[in-house]
């Protein structure tokens with residue numbers, strides 16, 4: 291009898307225990323979410339440009355939102371503290387990338403540095419990028435390339451101006467500039483302007499790159515509604531596959547060309563200064579391949595080169611275009627920048643080694659990146675585990691969008707947020723506290739090309755300000771609306787009036 295009651299009591303206590311455990315456990319608290327529609331989730335709320343419609347959502351529902359893009363759970367962040375939760379405190383958890391069509395089809399099944407998820411493979415690519423390719427040493431080595439390319443742009447502008455006022459369309463000038471700089475670093479060849487080695491080859495590759503940018507900028511609903519993906523509406527996937535194949539054929543031919551040259555020259559000889567200058571990034575990658583051929587296959591090399599081109603060219607060109615547009619609309623800032631150049635550089639052309647003496651120019655670049663961050667939502671991340679963000683539970687496998695554009699224009703964080711005031715970066719308002727200024731992202735996935743980008747943009751802006759007087763066409767301000775596309779292009783390509791600066795005529799005519 292006693293045994294029976296003991297067993298009963300035991301069951302009873304076990305029962306109580308398991309019930310109370312359920313009741314006491316903190317319930318999962320998901321971030322707030324706007325009303326959604328079955329199957330498509332919140333896709334109906336999304337309009338172009340994406341960063342603007344997402345900003346409207348966070349203004350209405352809060353800085354930490356849980357959304358659904360079709361079948362994909364999304365976490366939308368638009369405050370510095372929640373960005374800190376994702377990109378600092380839970381950095382590793384959010385260091386994955388979602389598998390999107392573009393990564394699968396244009397980045398070797400999501401295996402290049404941009405689209406690979408966190409793990410040994412990505413860590414290795416990242417190490418190569420930061421140590422071998424984009425280190426300050428290597429960037430320094432290519433300084434002459436950037437100087438030559440910007441001077442060649444200035445020379446063209448001078449020739450076309452015939453000493454009077456002329457009009458120039460700057461968007462294409464900047465994209466040719468950054469493309470030439472990147473291709474000379476990568477392969478030692480330029481594809482626009484004079485001394486182009488192979489015109490036909492260049493023309494074909496430029497076409498490919500243009501189309502890749504277009505297809506990458508088109509949002510693809512198949513990423514969020516898998517049943518649409520299977521149907522490939524609009525043939526996006528077919529186009530991607532075709533473009534990726536053409537791009538790879540082209541880059542593979544470049545790699546082969548380098549390989550043949552190395553075999554002929556012999557690659558083990560000592561590294562003189564002369565040789566260092568001619569060493570391209572393909573050479574750097576080929577030396578890695580020679581030491582570890584099983585890992586550094588041609589695919590890995592291709593992936594790295596394609597990633598550098600895709601991530602580095604358009605971004606820097608568009609930032610320069612936005613900066614020039616802002617300067618034209620704010621002539622007082624332009625004047626101040628010119629004065630700084632006059633004092634610290636004087637009557638000779640700007641060199642990269644001068645940049646450290648030009649803090650105001652750097653403030654202009656920062657202020658441009660604040661108002662027009664060309665990756666307004668960073669690149670999407672994805673969580674590999676459950677995490678707690680701002681007190682809410684966020685499940686694993688959630689796609690993270692950080693709305694940098696919204697943070698950079700938040701009136702709670704910035705005084706007169708819509709005004710272009712580079713001076714704010716000199717004062718206390720600047721960048722010191724928290725993640726309120728993150729045009730390059732933050733944490734493990736932060737842009738590895740930030741140093742190169744800032745140099746390229748500053749050098750281009752500084753040299754153009756030095757050499758020419760710039761004005762808007764007519765009285766009206768430059769139209770600052772952004773067009774469709776992931777890297778936030780200007781909707782109207784920038785055109786401006788310019789004439790050579792009288793103090794620079796001598797120098798310009800000697801170029």
Ligand code: HEM
Pocket residue numbers: 403404405416419424597598601602603605606609663664665668669670729730731732734735736737738739740742743744
């Ligand atoms: C103004 C110019 C640029 C801006 C605003 C910019 C911004 C960014 C941003 C926001 C990201 C994503 C960060 C994240 O995932 O959280 C990124 C990634 C990246 N950027 Fe840049 N970038 C610029 C120029 C460059 C240049 C010049 C290069 C190299 C030549 C470069 C190479 C990369 C690479 C390889 C990644 C992927 C890193 C990874 O996923 O681990 N970027 N960039």
Ligand SMILES: *[C@@H]1O[C@H](CO)[C@@H](O)[C@H](O)[C@H]1NC(C)=O
Pocket residue numbers: 399
């Ligand atoms: C791409 O990667 C996934 C998972 O890593 C794998 O299942 C798939 O077979 C791969 N596809 C190709 C074409 O390599």
Ligand SMILES: *[C@@H]1O[C@H](CO)[C@@H](O)[C@H](O)[C@H]1NC(C)=O
Pocket residue numbers: 649652653656715716720721
């Ligand atoms: C510009 O912003 C960067 C952060 O991206 C910061 O480190 C730097 O100090 C800023 N420079 C100036 C002159 O404000």
